[in-house]
Amino acid sequence: MRYIPSSPAERRRLLEALGVDRVERLFDSIPETYRLQRPLSLPPAQSEADLLSHLTQLSRRNLPPHDSAVFLGAGAYRHFIPAVVDHLISRAEFYSSYTPYQPEFSQGTLQSIFEFQTMICQLTGLDAANASLYDGASALAEGILLAHRTKRRRRIVIGGFVHPDYLQVARTLVTTLGVELDIVAAGGHGGCEAETLAARLDAQTAALVIQQPNFAGRIEDLAPLMEAAHRAGALGIVVVNEAVSLGLLKAPAESGADLVLGEAQSLGVPLSFGGPYLGFMAVRSEYLRELPGRLVGEARDAQGRTGYVLTLSTREQHIRRERATSNICTNQGLCMLAATIFMATLGKSGLRELALQNRARAEYAKALLAALPGCRLPHAGATFNEFVLELPRDAADVHRRLLERGIVAGLCLQRYDPARKRDLLIAVTETNSRAQIERLAKELGGAL
Amino acid sequence: MSVERVPPKRREGLLFDKSVAGKRGCDVPEWDGPAGAALEARFLRDEIPGFPELSEREVVRHFTRLSKLNYANDEGLYPLGSCTMKYNPKVNEKVARLEGFAEAHPLLPEEAAQGSLQVMADLEKYLCEITGMDAFTLQPAAGAQGELTGIKMVRAYHESRGNPRQVVLIPDSAHGTNPASAHLCGYRVEEIASNERGCVHLGELKERVREDVAVLMLTNPNTLGVFENEIGEICRILHEAGGLVYLDGANLNAFVGIARPGDMGVDVMHSNLHKTFSTPHGGGGPGSGPVGVKEFLARFLPVPRLVRAEAGWSWSRDFPDSIGKVHSFHGNFGMHVRAAAYILANGSAGLKEMAETAVLNANYLRKKLEGTYHLPYDSPSLHEVIFSDRNLEPYGVKTLDVAKRLMDYGFHPPTIYFPLIVKGALMIEPTESEGIEELDAFVDAMLRIAREAAEDPEMVRSAPHTTPVGRLDEASAARRPVLRWKGGKPSP
Numbered sequence: 001m002r003y004i005p006s007s008p009a010e011r012r013r014l015l016e017a018l019g020v021d022r023v024e025r026l027f028d029s030i031p032e033t034y035r036l037q038r039p040l041s042l043p044p045a046q047s048e049a050d051l052l053s054h055l056t057q058l059s060r061r062n063l064p065p066h067d068s069a070v071f072l073g074a075g076a077y078r079h080f081i082p083a084v085v086d087h088l089i090s091r092a093e094f095y096s097s098y099t100p101y102q103p104e105f106s107q108g109t110l111q112s113i114f115e116f117q118t119m120i121c122q123l124t125g126l127d128a129a130n131a132s133l134y135d136g137a138s139a140l141a142e143g144i145l146l147a148h149r150t151k152r153r154r155r156i157v158i159g160g161f162v163h164p165d166y167l168q169v170a171r172t173l174v175t176t177l178g179v180e181l182d183i184v185a186a187g188g189h190g191g192c193e194a195e196t197l198a199a200r201l202d203a204q205t206a207a208l209v210i211q212q213p214n215f216a217g218r219i220e221d222l223a224p225l226m227e228a229a230h231r232a233g234a235l236g237i238v239v240v241n242e243a244v245s246l247g248l249l250k251a252p253a254e255s256g257a258d259l260v261l262g263e264a265q266s267l268g269v270p271l272s273f274g275g276p277y278l279g280f281m282a283v284r285s286e287y288l289r290e291l292p293g294r295l296v297g298e299a300r301d302a303q304g305r306t307g308y309v310l311t312l313s314t315r316e317q318h319i320r321r322e323r324a325t326s327n328i329c330t331n332q333g334l335c336m337l338a339a340t341i342f343m344a345t346l347g348k349s350g351l352r353e354l355a356l357q358n359r360a361r362a363e364y365a366k367a368l369l370a371a372l373p374g375c376r377l378p379h380a381g382a383t384f385n386e387f388v389l390e391l392p393r394d395a396a397d398v399h400r401r402l403l404e405r406g407i408v409a410g411l412c413l414q415r416y417d418p419a420r421k422r423d424l425l426i427a428v429t430e431t432n433s434r435a436q437i438e439r440l441a442k443e444l445g446g447a448l
Numbered sequence: 449m450s451v452e453r454v455p456p457k458r459r460e461g462l463l464f465d466k467s468v469a470g471k472r473g474c475d476v477p478e479w480d481g482p483a484g485a486a487l488e489a490r491f492l493r494d495e496i497p498g499f500p501e502l503s504e505r506e507v508v509r510h511f512t513r514l515s516k517l518n519y520a521n522d523e524g525l526y527p528l529g530s531c532t533m534k535y536n537p538k539v540n541e542k543v544a545r546l547e548g549f550a551e552a553h554p555l556l557p558e559e560a561a562q563g564s565l566q567v568m569a570d571l572e573k574y575l576c577e578i579t580g581m582d583a584f585t586l587q588p589a590a591g592a593q594g595e596l597t598g599i600k601m602v603r604a605y606h607e608s609r610g611n612p613r614q615v616v617l618i619p620d621s622a623h624g625t626n627p628a629s630a631h632l633c634g635y636r637v638e639e640i641a642s643n644e645r646g647c648v649h650l651g652e653l654k655e656r657v658r659e660d661v662a663v664l665m666l667t668n669p670n671t672l673g674v675f676e677n678e679i680g681e682i683c684r685i686l687h688e689a690g691g692l693v694y695l696d697g698a699n700l701n702a703f704v705g706i707a708r709p710g711d712m713g714v715d716v717m718h719s720n721l722h723k724t725f726s727t728p729h730g731g732g733g734p735g736s737g738p739v740g741v742k743e744f745l746a747r748f749l750p751v752p753r754l755v756r757a758e759a760g761w762s763w764s765r766d767f768p769d770s771i772g773k774v775h776s777f778h779g780n781f782g783m784h785v786r787a788a789a790y791i792l793a794n795g796s797a798g799l800k801e802m803a804e805t806a807v808l809n810a811n812y813l814r815k816k817l818e819g820t821y822h823l824p825y826d827s828p829s830l831h832e833v834i835f836s837d838r839n840l841e842p843y844g845v846k847t848l849d850v851a852k853r854l855m856d857y858g859f860h861p862p863t864i865y866f867p868l869i870v871k872g873a874l875m876i877e878p879t880e881s882e883g884i885e886e887l888d889a890f891v892d893a894m895l896r897i898a899r900e901a902a903e904d905p906e907m908v909r910s911a912p913h914t915t916p917v918g919r920l921d922e923a924s925a926a927r928r929p930v931l932r933w934k935g936g937k938p939s940p
Contacts (some may be wrong), residue, residue: 001798005883014812029675029828034707045795048539059548061563071555082474092522093515099732104915108518109731116933128931129755134589137513137776172772178633188878250493273564274554274777276734299925306939311925318624322637329592334730344507345473348499353476363484
C-alpha cells in the first residue's frame with residue numbers, strides 16, 4: 001500500500017525483532033470467533049490518478065459553481081477567499097499537527113488561536129472568546145447550556161427568527177437535561193417585538209436568544225431586547241450566522257449582549273456542502289470560566305519569555321469527566337486558522353468594505369425583485385445581505401424553473417414552514433455580480 | 449553528557465502589534481451599482497478597535513513564521529496515543545478542494561448536489577462494511593459529538609420501550625469524553641474498574657449490570673492498547689439485562705479488516721475519520737465522528753437521512769422516531785470526501801495491511817523499550833503501548849520530563865498521564881505511517897533519555913532546551929487568565 005513506508009524486507013526485520021513468523025500472530029488476543037474470514041467487500045484499490053479522476057467526475061455531478069448564479073444563504077455564505085488563506089492553512093506545520101498539548105512544540109497553533117480569540121472579542125465587543133466550536137448550531141446548544149448552568153433556571157426564550165436547523169439541533173442536544181425552549185413566533189413584520197418577548201420572560205428564564213441579522217435577514221433592534229432580558233435576570237444571547245455583518249453592524253455587546261455565538265464560516269471557510277464550519281462563542285468576563293471548548297492564554301517561561309498555552313482546562317472533560325462544562329474535546333482548528341488569516345488579510349477597512357458591499361448588492365437585488373409584478377417584501381425593516389421575497393405564486397415551482405437555467409433563486413421557506421409556500425429567502429454576496437443579479441430578476445420575472 | 453545549547457528559535461510578535469493604520473491585505477471586488485440607502489446610525493458600528501491592518505506580504509510572513517513554531521506530523525513521528533497521527537495523503541487535500549465539492553452550498557436542491565450525496569452514500573456503505581454495522585450517520589462533527597449522538601439514540605431506544613433507564617457504565621480507562629457525553633444525555637455515570645490485565649473486570653460488570661443500566665460504553669482495543677477479548681461475554685451480560693453496548697471506535701485503526709465490532713455484539717459505535725481514515729488533525733480539528741448502529745436502532749438516527757429514489761439520492765426527514773439533528777447541515781463533508789478517498793486508495797487489502805503495520809510498529813517499540821521503561825500491563829498490545837515513569841523514579845525524573853526532553857531530540861512526545869489508571873503514563877501510538885528508521889531513531893532517543901535521567905537528571909527536568917519557549921507557567925496562566933490582546937506594550 002503506497003501510504004505505508006516499510007518495504008517487505010523491513011517488515012520482516014520488524015517481525016524478526018519480535019520473534020514472530022507471521023503478523024497474524026500479533027492479533028492472537030482477538031478471539032478466533034470474531035476474526036473476519038474474508039476480505040472486506042470494498043471497491044478495488046485505486047491508483048492516485050484513478051482516484052482523482054473518479055472523484056473529479058463525482059464533483060462534476062454537483063451544480064458547476066462558476067456557470068451558475070447561486071443566491072443561497074441561510075447560515076452558509078459564499079464569499080471570496082483570498083489565495084493566501086488556503087496557501088497558508090495548507091502548510092503541513094499547521095494542518096498535520098494536532099491539539100497543542102505540548103506548548104513548546106505548538107506555539108504557531110497556540111498564538112494563532114490567541115489572535116482568533118482576540119479578533120472575535122473585537123468583532124463582538126465582548127471580553128473572552130473560545131478557540132471555536134463545531135458549528136453555529138452546536139454553538140447555540142452550548143450557549144443555552146451555559147445559561148442554564150450559570151443561571152440555574154430552566155427556560156430559554158427564543159425570539160422570532162432563529163435559524164430553524166439551529167433550533168432543531170439545540171432541541172436534540174439540550175432537552176434531556178430538562179431545559180425548556182420557548183419559541184416565540186416572529187411578528188408579521190419579521191422582527192422581534194420587545195413587549196411580546198418581555199411578557200414571556202419570567203423568574204425561570206435563563207436566557208433570551210435573538211439572531212442578528214435574523215433568519216429572515218432583518219436587522220433586529222437589539223438594545224431593548226437585551227434590556228428586557230436583563231430586567232428578568234436572564235442572559236441576553238445573540239446568535240450571528242453571517243459573521244461578515246459584524247464588519248458593519250453595531251457590536252452586539254454594545255447593545256447589551258452577554259453572550260454572542262454562532263457561525264463564522266463566512267470568514268474564509270469554503271461552503272464545502274455544509275462543513276467543516278466554524279462555531280464561535282464570546283462572553284462577558286464574568287462567564288469566562290463557564291466557556292465550553294478550548295481556551296488559549298498567555299504565559300511566561302522561566303526566562304520571562306511570553307508564550308501561549310491551553311488554559312483553564314480544569315473545566316474540560318479530560319479532567320472533570322462527567323462534571324465537565326461540556327463534552328467538547330477538539331475545536332475546528334484549521335477552519336479557525338483560516339478565519340484568523342482571512343480577518344488579518346481583510347483587516348479593519350477591508351471587512352467593513354466587504355460588509356458594506358454585501359449590503360449594497362443585496363439592496364439592489366431587493367429593489368429589482370420587489371418591483372416585479374405581484375412580488376412583495378413581506379417584512380418591513382432593514383436587512384443586511386439576505387431578505388425574504390414573496391412571490392404571487394408557488395415558489396417551489398418557480399425555483400425549479402430557474403434551476404434549469406443555472407440559477408438557484410435562494411431557499412424555499414416552505415422547507416421550514418408549510419404556510420410559507422410563496423416565500424423565498426434570498427442572499428446576495430460580493431460573489432454575485434451585477435449581471436447575475438439582473439439575470440435573476442429577469443428570469444424570475446419571466447417565470448411568474 | 450552535555451546539553452547542546454542552540455540559540456532559541458525566533459519568536460513572532462502578535463498581529464496586532466504589527467498593525468499599521470491604512471494597510472490592507474486584500475481588495476474587495478468593485479461594485480458598480482447603486483450604494484443603496486444607508487442604514488440607520490443606531491444599527492451601525494464605529495470602526496473595529498484594534499482590528500489588524502496589514503499588507504498581504506506581512507500576513508504571509510506572519511503565518512509562515514508562526515507555522516515554523518509548530519512541530520508537524522509531516523516532519524517526523526508524532527506518537528500521540530489514542531490520536532492515531534497517521535500520514536495525511538496529499539491527494540485527499542486535492543479532492544476535497546475540487547470546485548464542485550468546495551463550492552457546493554449545503555442547501556442546494558438535491559438534483560444539483562448528486563455528486564456530494566453520492567460521496568456520502570458511498571462512505572456510509574464503506575463504513576457499514578468495515579465495522580459490520582447496518583446504518584451510519586455522517587452528521588457528528590467529531591468523536592465526542594458522535595458519542596453524544598450514539599447515547600441519545602440509546603436513550604431514545606429505551607424510552608421507546610417505556611423507560612430511559614438511569615445509568616451508563618464506563619470503564620475507568622475510558623476517554624474523558626465518554627462520561628461527559630453520557631452526562632449530557634441525562635445519565636448518571638458509574639465507573640467499572642479494570643482487572644489486572646487492564647480489561648473490564650467481568651465479575652464487577654456482572655454485579656453492576658442491573659435493570660437501570662442503559663448502556664456500557666466500551667473502547668476496544670481499550671486505551672491501554674489491549675483488546676477486550678471477553679467482549680462477546682460483555683455484550684451478552686448487557687443484552688441479557690436489556691442494556692446496550694456502545695463502542696468508542698477511537699482505536700478502530702488496530703483491527704480494520706481483521707475483525708468487526710458489529711460481529712461482536714456491539715449495538716452502536718462511532719468512528720473518528722481523523723484517526724483511522726487519515727483526515728488531517730488540523731492543529732485540533734476539524735474532526736468527524738460518524739455513528740453506526742444495528743438495524744433495530746436505525747429508526748433513531750439523526751435526520752435528514754440519505755435515501756435512494758428513482759432520480760438519485762435525496763434527503764428524507766420522514767423518520768418520526770429520529771433523535772433530531774446534531775449538525776447545522778450534513779456534518780463535515782470535506783472530511784467525508786477525504787475519508788472516502790482514503791478507503792478507495794487502500795481497498796480491502798490496503799486497509800488490512802494498515803492495521804497490521806500499525807500493530808507491528810507498536811509492538812516493535814514495546815519490545816525495544818520494555819525493560820528500560822516500566823510496562824504496567826503486560827497484556828498483548830495492539831496499536832499502542834503504555835509505559836510509565838516508574839523506572840525513572842529513583843532519579844526524580846517524571847513522565848513530563850521525558851516528554852519535554854523528547855522535543856530536544858526532534859520528536860513530538862506521546863500522550864502523557866493518560867489513561868488515568870496508569871500513574872505517569874506514556875501512551876505511544878506510532879501508527880502504520882512510520883518505517884523502521886524513524887522507529888529506531890525514536891527508540892534511540894527514548895533510551896538516551898533514560899540514560900540521561902540517571903546521569904544528569906537536572907538537564908532532563910529542565911528540558912526542553914531547543915524550543916522557541918521553555919516550559920510555560922501554566923498555573924499562573926490559569927490563575928489570572930489573559931485570553932486576548934488588549935493593546936499597550938508588546939509582551940517580552
